[in-house]
Amino acid sequence: MNEKILIADDEPYILHVLAIKLRNAGYRIVTAMDGEEALATGLAEEPDLIITDYQMPRLSGLELCREYNRQAGRTIPAMLITAREFDIDLNIIATGGIAVVMAKPFSPRQVVQTVERLLNENATTTARI
Numbered sequence: 001m002n003e004k005i006l007i008a009d010d011e012p013y014i015l016h017v018l019a020i021k022l023r024n025a026g027y028r029i030v031t032a033m034d035g036e037e038a039l040a041t042g043l044a045e046e047p048d049l050i051i052t053d054y055q056m057p058r059l060s061g062l063e064l065c066r067e068y069n070r071q072a073g074r075t076i077p078a079m080l081i082t083a084r085e086f087d088i089d090l091n092i093i094a095t096g097g098i099a100v101v102m103a104k105p106f107s108p109r110q111v112v113q114t115v116e117r118l119l120n121e122n123a124t125t126t127a128r129i
Contacts, residue, residue, distance in 0.1 A: 003119050004028040006047035008038035008064060009081070010056045014104075018051060021108040022115065035059025042068045047076065049118060051111070054082035065096040077118040081106065 005027050009015045012033070019029045030045045032038035036058040042050065050068065052061035059067065065078045079100045080093065093101060099118055102111065 002028065003048040004030065004045060005049045005051060005115065006030050006032065006038060006042050006045065007051045008032045008035065008056060008061065009051075009053040010034055011053070014053070014081075017108055018111060021112055025112045025116075027115070035061070035064045038064050039067055039071070043071055046072070048122070049076060049115060050078040051115070052078065052080060054080050062092065062096045062098070065098060069097050077122050079111075079114060079118065 005022055007015055007018050007022070007029060008031070009018070010033050015031050015033065019031055023029050030041050030047065032041045034057040038050075038052065038056075039059060042064075050065060052064055054061045056064070061080050061082070065080075069075045075097045077099045078097055079102060080098045081102050081104060083104045100114055102114065
């Protein structure tokens with residue numbers, strides 16, 4: 001497994017827990033604590049997947065994903081983590097390329113399983129193109 005994941009969250013504890021769990025699952029991890037830092041890191045590091053909090057300073061998780069896809073010229077799978085899952089319009093989520101919305105609190109094990117599924121789906125789709 002050599003996939004790189006960008007985790008963006010302004011809560012250090014969540015960032016730390018997700019990074020440990022995903023590293024232990026064999027992924028390469030890069031992190032950011034706000035939307036602008038995440039965008040710059042993503043463009044420099046070219047991750048295979050983004051996990052982002054919805055509410056972050058400077059750029060929301062949705063804005064991050066939209067801007068990343070626009071500037072990078074490619075769409076990668078993204079997982080939006082939020083305490084506001086039911087307040088977000090599904091049509092708006094689709095415009096950001098968000099594949100999964102996961103409500104807080106969440107199980108780190110569930111995050112790892114979802115990441116594996118998203119990366120497998122993306123690999124399958126890419127192989128067909």
